[in-house]
Amino acid sequence: xxxxxxxxxxxxxxxxxxxxxxxxxxxxxxxxxxxxxxxxxxxxxxxxxxxxxxxxxxxxxxxxxxxxxxxxxxxxxxxxxxxxxxxxxxxxxxxxxxxxxxxxxxxxxxxxxxxxxxxxxxxxxxxxxxxxxxxxxxxxxxxxxxxxxxxxxxxxxxxxxxxxxxxxxxxxxxxxxxxxxxxxxxxxxxxxxxxxxxxxxxxxxxxxxxxxx
Numbered sequence: 261x262x263x264x265x266x267x268x269x270x271x272x273x274x275x276x277x278x279x280x281x282x283x284x285x286x287x288x289x290x291x292x293x294x295x296x297x298x299x300x301x302x303x304x305x306x307x308x309x310x311x312x313x314x315x316x317x318x319x320x321x322x323x324x325x326x327x328x329x330x331x332x333x334x335x336x337x338x339x340x341x342x343x344x345x346x347x348x349x350x351x352x353x354x355x356x357x358x359x360x361x362x363x364x365x366x367x368x369x370x371x372x373x374x375x376x377x378x379x380x381x382x383x384x385x386x387x388x389x390x391x392x393x394x395x396x397x398x399x400x401x402x403x404x405x406x407x408x409x410x411x412x413x414x415x416x417x418x419x420x421x422x423x424x425x426x427x428x429x430x431x432x433x434x435x436x437x438x439x440x441x442x443x444x445x446x447x448x449x450x451x452x453x454x455x456x457x458x459x460x461x462x463x464x465x466x467x468x469x470x471x472x473x
Contacts, residue, residue, distance in 0.1 A: 263449070275291050279382075290315055290322065292322060293324045316392065319362070341370040347366075443458065
């Protein structure tokens with residue numbers, strides 16, 4: 261599996277293009293906006309976009325989903341169903357944060373812990389990691405030791421929990437019980453900012469270092 265990070269929206273959210281090297285089938289994770297930039301990356305890499313994957317339904321991660329799905333006929337998989345209220349509130353979110361107007365959508369498939377998603381010959385494991393939002397999921401590709409963690413964990417920080425139905429203790433539990441056990445060597449793409457590894461964050465992240473061994 262190959263990947264390309266495409267920063268989008270004024271929030272510089274890490275939208276990620278993933279593709280299968282053998283078939284050139286691709287998926288886009290968290291197309292929050294700037295669809296021309298995303299489509300340009302697809303063309304530059306010479307891949308065929310098949311589906312949209314969502315970690316959660318905040319505007320900077322999901323704002324471009326409806327338009328991209330409608331334009332290219334893409335299926336939408338994710339997030340977890342507990343984020344449905346965030347999807348329904350996308351128009352309000354767009355107004356609140358000064359984003360272009362967006363449409364509400366219905367995912368073709370809600371995701372939960374233990375599910376898998378696939379494109380081409382690539383299969384990603386789905387891990388439910390609530391706390392930032394209740395339906396937040398992450399995508400893990402074991403063969404390349406790569407995880408896409410949305411807004412659960414960042415280099416040197418963790419996701420906010422002051423939004424509706426966010427919960428700090430739940431977020432810390434998700435990091436401790438769902439992310440870190442995947443292994444210190446795992447590279448992760450966060451929703452914002454630079455990549456890191458779980459091991460580096462276990463040792464240096466002030467929100468979790470020293471708490472989990």
